[in-house]
Amino acid sequence: MITDRGQQTVMYRNGSVYSPANPFATAVLVHNDRVAWVGEEAGADSLIDPTMVTVDLDGLILVPGFVGRVAEGDESADTDEVLARAGYTAGVVFTDRGVSLRSIYTNDSHDLPHAVRVASPGEEFVGTEDHGLLLAASLEDEAWIDIVKEQLKLGTAIGLVGDTSIVGAPETPNPWAWATKALRLDSQESIGLPTRATFTAQTRGLKRLFRAGGPFGGQIVPDAPVDFVGWRAEALMVQTADSRIAAWSTDPRARTPLLPELSDTSYPEARLARVGSRELSWS
Template sequence: MEIFRGDETVMYRNGSVYSPADPFATAVLVQGERVVWVGEEAGADSVVDDSMHTVDLDGLILVPGFVGRIDASQASQDTDVQLAQSGYTASVVAQDDSWHLRQVFTDQTLDLPSAVRVAETSQNFTDIEDSGLLLSADLNDEQWIDVVKDQLKAGSAVGLVSSSSVVGDSTTLNPWEWATRGLRLNSQDSVGLPSRATFTAQTRGLRRLFRAGGPFGGQIVPDAPADFVGWRAEALMVQTADTRIAAWSTDPRARTPLLPELNEHSFPIAQIARVGSRELSW
């Protein structure tokens, strides 16, 4: 079902919200195309009134929308619906030796600044790019894990995108598969990436490179664009590939926002998306 919310004020509550504004948030208030409040249920009770519409998340976790790669020929309304239902609220297209980012359901595109380097992991890329790196990678080529690790260790911005379209003939790649693969759950020799690092590279990291959404693009915080997806997940946690810090990072006192627990047998399933004033549920 698709709803155009316009300037309506909508409270999304009774879920979990991945937000640096409040790591224990369960609710988001949206007015028009912007997030205006993030908080917990007690706060939602004090904010909500009869003029607002309320959406019961029923335990879903809201996270910023992923960015996926598509072919230029796939940019259409039908593909946008398929992307949104799979958790992608923006797409990246490589065309004529340049890269563009397009929000779903709009014709607006942003060009990648010339200072940002683009690399394929097949190039055995090892340089650190201070101006930022857009990494186009093959999911099955685990070199991308080490490239992302090196970029983040150096404090450089990195965005991670598939080297091929995430949209197939009848299916779309589940974006959580990248974070699951990045954990290197079956590796005895190589330490992987925390799920949060891979997730950020696929969401806020890419938007930062394209300067999309302003300073709060790719986050669920007040004044950020309304751009998020609700996922059904079996459990939430802080998942790291390094067992030495697992106990610390999951301590509530660390105030680290939670993400879905990932494994190689099943992935979270998207059930609702909000992009600007458009809301889709299925």
């Protein structure tokens, strides 16, 4: 079901919110097309009033929307719904004229700055902290994992996007498959990436390269554009790739926002998406 929230003030609550503003957040208040507040249930109780609309998340975790790759010309309401249901709220389009990012349900489109390097695994390239790197890679070719690791160590601003169109494919890939692959759960020799690193490269990292959403693009924080997806997950944790230090930490003193637990057998499932004033929900 698609709902146009228009000028409504909406409180999404009774879930979990991946936000650097509050790692324990369970609710987010949205006014028009901006995040107005992020916090916990006690705070939500003090803010709620009869003029607001309340959406019960029923335990969903809200995270910034993923960015996938779409084919040129795939710009329709049907395409937007396919993207949203898969957990993507924006798509990168590669053409002979350049590379651009388009958000679903809005007219927002951003061209990739010329200074940002675009590369695929196997190419010779140099990323820089100032200019950044857009890495177009295949999920099956694990070379991208080590490239992301190395570029992050160098301080490169990096964005990760799949190299095949997700629209029209027999099965639109679940975006969490990338973070699961990067963990290298079955590897005894090669250490992979923490879930947070891969997730950030697919969300905020890409938004930063395209300069989309301003300084808060790709985050759920006050004053950020509304752009998030609600996921049904079995458990939440801080999952790392190094089993020697335990696969996750639940120490609240770390104040690190939690993400869904990932495994090779199942992925979180998208159940709600909100971009701008448009909200899409399904069972």
